[in-house]
Amino acid sequence: MLQLTDVHKTYSKKASKVVALNGVSLEINAGEFVAIRGPSGCGKTTMMLIAGGLLGPDEGNVQVDGTEPYSLSADDRAKFRADKVGFVFQQFHLVPYLSVLDNIMSAALASDNDEAKHHADELIARFHLDDRAHHVPAELSTGERQRTALARALLNKPKLLLADEPTGNLDRENADIVLGHIREFAAAGGSVLLVSHDDHAVSKANRTLNMSAGEFVK
Amino acid sequence: MxxxxxxxxxxxxxxxxxxxxxxxxxxxxxxxxxxxxxxxxxxxxxxxxxxxxxxxxxxxxxxxxQETAEAGKKLEDDYRKITKGLGFNILILPEEQDLNEMYVDGDLSKSMPEQLVTKLAESGIVTVNHLLPIVTRKIEWPEINRSVILTGTRGEVPLAHRDPKKPLQDLIPAGTMHVGFALHTKMKWKKGDKVTLLGKEFEVTNLKPEQGDTDDGTIWINLAEAQELLKMQNLVNAILALECNCATIDRIGEIREDIEEILPGTYVVEKGSSALARAEARMRAKKSAxxxxxxxxxxxxxxxxxxxxxxxxxxxxxxxxxxxxxxxxxxxxxxxxxxxxxxxxxxxxxxxxxxxxxxxxxxxxxxxxxxxxxxxxxxxxxxxxxxxxxxxxxxxxxxxxxxxxxxxxxxxxxxxxxxxxxxxxxxxxxxxxxxxxxxxxxxxxxxx
Structure with a gap:
């Protein structure tokens, strides 16, 4: 489903250069939940953004569900993200003025999802957000916010779910709920790439990789 | 969404x-x-x-x-009334008389039969009151070596249909002469002086006051004597009609109509009068308004x-x-x-x-x-x-x-x-x- 081959990425800041990824290769199959563990700044997030079609690599090849996102135009790549990829972040990144339902539905703005409303209602029910459907993020608990963010990521039924420290701001109970939903997604045939330094989160994955200084380590 | x-x-x-x-x-x-x-x-x-x-x-x-129109109407009415009240003067001339000659030289070279005045007096005309036949001619007065206007008049011819009115101009007796202001002051003549005109002696009986017009250079004698001196027996140059009265504002037109009917071959002109001057002044006042x-x-x-x-x-x-x-x-x-x-x-x-x-x-x-x-x-x-x-x-x-x-x-x-x-x-x-x-x-x- 996801295939990264010898991916390199270097950030240039003034005179200095920071190597974020140094020849990383990774393959995640459909229904596989892969976790990447590593300290801050080791390149986890960079790899996730590259995998999601948001950040082009300097070198190497990226394929998602048989598509090379960086060979597409910007608009086609946006459409590709809308259809194939779901994102979950530690900071939730919910739109502050939209209700739970509207935040979930915002993902439909970018796709041709005719069943978006129906699917959104299903997700709300599945993630136990029924009584919060018309509340704005400021009125939600952190667990509810992350569940809302996860529901938004899953609205368009993506092939690949990319989760960057999804439990970083959650307590154990809420973290388990969110991780449970992620596992369910993988179990239903979706591919998951989770990056975290939280051992508990990583422990829920089918496969765990360690990363340091832009490379996988044992 | x-x-x-x-x-x-x-x-x-x-x-x-x-x-x-x-x-x-x-x-x-x-x-x-x-x-x-x-x-x-x-x-x-x-x-x-x-x-x-x-x-x-x-x-x-x-x-x-509106005010001007009313004032104008009043002025016209006043003018008519004043003109009617005061009367005005006309001259009846032979039709062929050159008016330019009269106005420029003060002379009348054309004449008409004296009997026309009698015909007019007996016609029953009501628009004229006093008729005075005259001869007038600009002549050289050889005895004093001056140019003068000689006028002969016989006084008013009474209108047959009216009681004779008081003559406006007295008859000038034969052998007498009335002298205009410019002439008698220049010659230093007095009443009673004897003067000779074209070989005939006259007594000065009237010294005219200053008029400011051609009258100041005019002498008046008896009509018959003038006709004799000028060799114009039974002829006159003009008939002066004084204090004429008309019902309409077009007074000269009205009189012309009357006279032309009675005396064909004549022409009527208005002679300046005080009424005319006053009317003219009012007309000017109206124009000024x-x-x-x-x-x-x-x-x-x-x-x-x-x-x-x-x-x-x-x-x-x-x-x-x-x-x-x-x-x-x-x-x-x-x-x-x-x-x-x-x-x-x-x-x-x-x-x-x-x-x-x-x-x-x-x-x-x-x-x-x-x-x-x-x-x-x-x-x-x-x-x-x-x-x-x-x-x-x-x-x-x-x-x-x-x-x-x-x-x-x-x-x-x-x-x-x-x-x-x-x-x-x-x-x-x-x-x-x-x-x-x-x-x-x-x-x-x-x-x-």
Whole structure:
């Protein structure tokens, strides 16, 4: 489903250069939940953004569900993200003025999802957000916010779910709920790439990789 | 779910940002509409003032015209009455007499039979009162070596159908002479002096007072003697008719009609009289009144023209001021909207990042901001127009608020406000909106 081959990425800041990824290769199959563990700044997030079609690599090849996102135009790549990829972040990144339902539905703005409303209602029910459907993020608990963010990521039924420290701001109970939903997604045939330094989160994955200084380590 | 839903919710969420941007557009449109409405109010007021002045002038002129017409009518009536009362003098001349000769030389070279005067006296004519047949000729007086006008007269011929009236000019007895002022003063003649004219002796019996006309150089003798001296037996040069009376204002026309019927081959001219002079004076007074009215009218029209010019100058100054202030205000407001949108873009960086990440295209991000600008423009344009109109109505100095509102309201300006304000807002926020659309979502999400 996801295939990264010898991916390199270097950030240039003034005179200095920071190597974020140094020849990383990774393959995640459909229904596989892969976790990447590593300290801050080791390149986890960079790899996730590259995998999601948001950040082009300097070198190497990226394929998602048989598509090379960086060979597409910007608009086609946006459409590709809308259809194939779901994102979950530690900071939730919910739109502050939209209700739970509207935040979930915002993902439909970018796709041709005719069943978006129906699917959104299903997700709300599945993630136990029924009584919060018309509340704005400021009125939600952190667990509810992350569940809302996860529901938004899953609205368009993506092939690949990319989760960057999804439990970083959650307590154990809420973290388990969110991780449970992620596992369910993988179990239903979706591919998951989770990056975290939280051992508990990583422990829920089918496969765990360690990363340091832009490379996988044992 | 649509972009509009997102835009409207964002506006509700960030009310202050929307309020400040809409306020800016309101100020811009309000200033523009206010300036244009005030100029329009000024135009209406100018027209109203000019119309008032014009009406006032027309009223005054109409009143003066009426007064002048009444005065003229009265003068004509007076003239008729005075002329009728005082009478006037005419000369009956042979038709072939050259009038230029009479007026220039004081001489009459053509003659007609003396019996015509008798025919006229017996005709029953009522428009003439006193008839005096005369011969008159400019001659060289060899005994004193001077040019004089010799006039012979026999006194009044009584009208057959009336009682003889008192003669206006006494009969000059044979052998006597009346002498004009210029001549007797020059010659230092006195009454009783004997003078010889063309070999015949005359006694000076009357020294005429100064008249200021050809009479001052004239001598009068008996008609028969004059006819003899001038070899004009039974002929006269003219018949003088004095104190004529007519019923109509066209007195000379009336008399000509009468005389031509009785004495064909003659011609009638009016001889100057005091009544004529007075009538002429009154006619001139009437003309003077008309001229005065004409001048008053011209002055009034000039005052209106000056008022118009003056108000046009004021309008021009206001237009120039508006032409300076309005664009400055528009530019200021555009910059302000740009800053507000830029701030909005910065505040929404994370939101834009995630929307881009979940697949929204850059055009959709651009439309998020431009749609908001459109709403800001429509709201600000509508409110701005209302405020501008209110300013025009309140400050336009028009008498009645309802009338002023209906006069100043302009559907074209409403439409222009509702079209131009969104355009202004969209142009102002275009650059920050473009920055938002081009924002790198990866960078934003990494920094968050």
């Amino acid at each position: 649509s972009v509009w839903h997102l835009v409207l919710n964002e506006i509700k969420h960030r009310k202050l940002n929307f309020f400040l941007a809409a306020l800016s557009v309101t100020v811009a449109v309000g200033t523009l509409v206010g300036a244009m409405t005030l100029l329009r109010a000024d135009e209406i007021q100018t027209q109203s003032i000019l119309d008032d002045k014009k009406r006032q002038l027309e009223k005054t002129v109409a009143k003066h015209e 008309q001229d005065s009215l004409k001048k008053a009218k011209a002055d009034g029209e000039a005052a209106i023209a000056q008022e118009k010019t003056s108000r046009l100058e004021i309008r021009k100054q206001r237009e120039n001021l508006a032409a300076l202030l309005v664009p400055l205000n528009l530019i200021g407001c555009a910059i302000w909207i740009g800053f507000l949108t830029f701030g909005n873009v910065r505040n929404r960086a994370s939101e834009i990042g995630i929307l881009r990440a979940i697949g929204l295209r850059s055009q959709q991000i651009l439309s998020l901001f431009l749609s908001k600008s459109l709403i800001i423009g429509i709201a600000g344009g509508g409110i701005g127009y209302a405020i501008g109109l209110f300013i025009g109505v309140v400050c336009g100095d028009l008498p009645d608020v309802n009338t002023a509102t209906s006069q100043l309201f302009s559907i074209n300006l409403v439409l222009a406000s509702l079209v131009l304000a969104p355009v202004l807002a969209s142009i102002s926020s275009w650059l920050p909106a473009l920055m938002a659309a081009r924002q790198d979502p990866a960078l934003v999400l990494q920094e968050a």
